[in-house]
Amino acid sequence: MAASKPPEGDSLVKRLAGPSTGKAGLAQDQSEINRIIAEASKGSKFYENEKRKDEELTARINRLLEKRDSVIKGADLARLEKAADQILIDMEQKRDLSQIIVHVDADAFYASVEVMDNPELKGKAFGVGGGVLTTASYEARKFGVRSAMPMHIAKKLYPELIVVRCRFSRYSEVSKALMTVLQRYDPTMHPAGFDEAYLNITKYCRDHEMEAEECVQVIRDEVHKETGLTISAGIAPNKMLAKICSDRNKPNGQFKLPFDRRAIVSFMKDLSVRKVPGIGRVNERVLEAIGVKTCGDIYTQRAVITLLDHELGLHGLLHAHLGISSNVVEPPIREARKSVGVERTFSAVGDSTKLMEILENIAESLEEDCEQTGWAGKTLTLKYKLHTYEVFTRARSLDRYIRSKDDLFSIGSELLRKELPLRLRLLGLRLTQLKDLRDKGEKGIKRFFKDAGDEPPRKRNRLNDEEDDFAASMMEDDIEEIPMDEEDARLNGGTPNASPNRQSKKVSPNSKGRPADQDEETSDSRQRLVCPICSTSLLTDNDGFNAHVDYCLSRGAIAELATLGSQDDVGPITSPKKPPALSKSRAGSNPFLLSKKAK
DNA sequence: GCGGATCAC
DNA sequence: TATGGTGATCCGC
Structure with a gap:
């Protein structure tokens, strides 16, 4: 695999003709898109920096491989596998399938809001943002335009691209409306940014004698009715899995994973490790180097991973392989x-x-x-x-x-x-x-009692040895406000909601639990397409396909350039001073998290 | 405690 | 025409 570069489909100068046309046309267009992005990036300081970082990562990976080769000599692999298997057994025993966790995700949130407020945008290729796009409408994505793309490149891909400025205060309003609906189904719901949230609907389903899927359908209908948004949802026994599932039938769809151990492990098997929260581009490359591309590969390579535990985080990966993570949903805590x-x-x-x-x-x-x-x-x-x-x-x-x-x-x-x-x-x-x-003083105490009166949010059941969820998310101005006291009022001076980007974060797992993603292996009403960049055969819907291509483009364009390595003139970039001693060999600045090893 | 690196949104 | 901003965590020193 890693069919890194197809013969550079330059021959396919198809131009981005009718993206709206069929998939076949789309594929070829994407090759051209890739070329355009690469061309526009080449020689820029940004590109040079990306190239440098890429080379450093390559060196780091090579050191890791050397260590592996060195350490693997004389190692009793069978014994290592047995040890890993024992850990898996222990983890499996703690698996908790009792909670129904839902992750909801609004579809193209900013773009959807803009369309609602300006119907003329409906069906148009447009982007939201300024110098760098924050979001692209689905129509724009067909031209290769994607979020986080610099405007000048987006315009090269599609000169007629309509650009809409961000209106964070508006998104905040709609987000608040969305969260208000969700809170009816789980008072402890946890917003994860403007357009995402985790819910535990176990109690709601029990009290209303509803099936999970039925309940989520109702939630989605209600959200649409009250906010105009379409949302996608994932239903699973924990947050990691729910998040992965919410992406599965996007847009405007939902997916429930069977609450069954074997079905879950099977689900994880072909899932790219990149889909696991906490595993980004860097760790994806590191893992790929040791033969781990999917969560199923984690099991196959468990001996080597054990040897490189420090660098890779054995526990986190084993949890990913099993599809185990935290199932505790709690509202953001200011103190966090x-x-x-x-x-x-x-x-x-x-x-x-x-x-x-x-x-x-x-x-x-x-x-x-x-x-x-x-x-x-x-x-x-x-x-x-x-x-x-x-x-x-x-x-x-x-x-x-x-x-x-x-x-x-x-x-x-x-x-x-x-x-x-x-x-x-x-x-x-x-x-x-x-x-x-x-x-200060009693105020904190008062608040404490107030909460206690409501009902202890803590759920404290289940397993995770690591408990994450600290909820850093602030969005304090948007969600569930802590009552202000006089001082607050004074400090706030009546400011409504200042800076844009005030979302905060969330979920971020700590060390272990993360979800995984699946790749297009399931069958349904999807189509089989071949990604023009990585040549992978995909069985997915149009959106899933676009998402995949987006990914390949973002990494592919730069990687390709780095490979071609055209040293350019760059010119005299004299910087007054070279910064302080920098990068030493930066050995294994360790990828994963992995907290303590509970071995 | 400090600085770098990685990640999410 | 020149690639974002906010916040968190982990690791090695």
Whole structure:
């Protein structure tokens, strides 16, 4: 596999003619799209940086393989497999299939909202965003336009592309309406960003004598009726599986995984490890190097993974293979916040005075955020990105909590001053070691009792030895507000909802549990298509196909360029100063998480 | 505690 | 025409 590069289908200069036409046409168009993206990226500093990172990763993988070869000598593989099998047995015994977890995901959320507010956009190829697209309508995706794509490349792919500016406050409104509906089915529902949420509908189904699928259908109908959104949903015994399942019949569909151990393991078997939350592009490559592309491969390679436990995280992978993760759904907890920061990108600046001005503005923004959210911090971290895209951070811990612009700027500028001169394209400040300014004295106590009265949200059943879910998600202005007290009101000064991007995060598992994805192996009303980039045969619907191609394009274009390795002129990028000692050999900066090993 | 790296959305 | 912003975690030092 890894049919890395088909003979470069240059011959297929089909142009992106009628994307709207059949799939066959689509495939060839995608090859051309890939070429266009590669062409537009080549020679840019961004590309050079991507190439550098790719080479570093390759070196890291080679070191890992060397270690494997070295350590595998004299190893008793049969014994290692047995040990892994025992761990699997233990994990299996703790598997909990008693909870009905649902992950709902709005389809092309921003684009859907824009269409609702402006019906003229319906059926049109348009993107949402500014210099970089945040979302692309389904029609635009057919031209290769996708989220996170720079505008200038999107325009090359489709010059007539309609661009709509982001309206976060509007998305926030619709998101709130969505969450309000979902909360009726699970008061402890956990929003995961503007357009996603986890629910535990076990109780609701029991109280209303409903089947899970029936219940979810009702939820989806109700959401559509009340918000105009179409959502997709996954139903499974834990969060990882539910998330994977919600993607299965997207858009506007739902999928329930059998609550059966064997069915689940079977489901995971052909699932790409990339679908497992927490396994990104880097770890995907690392795993592929040791022969693990699917969750089923994890079992096959369990001996080697055991040998490389430290680098790969045996437990997390074994959980993925079994399809086991946390099934605890709890609302976000304010106290869980760990940092607050502001960063800004700008066209390269080398003038120190100018940089200081930018930093001052950032300090001001951060002060505003601190006031609005009610946090102060003890450690300030400066982040800067050179015009070459290399990123660095410099931190300083204090003996007091700060949040005023003056403090932020005086300390931040001190950190920056020591690095100058620099030519930068981004500056940022972040506070950590936070103190909750709203949680003073009795107020905190009162809140505690208030919650206790409701019913202990804790579910504490099931297994996960790692319990994740800390819910970092803030969206405090959008979801379930903690009652404000006088101080809050003062701090907020009536500001509605400032900065855009205020979503927060979520689910992020910690170490272990993650879902996996499936790949198109199931049959249904799907079609069999061949991805023009990776040549994989896919049995999926149009959306699944697009998603797959999106992925191949995003990685493929850059990877291809890196391979072709055309050293370009690049020119004199003189950066005032090379940053501090950088990357040493960065040995195995370890991929996975893996908490303790409970072996 | 600090800095780098990875990940999610 | 020049590839985002916010937040979290893990690891090695």
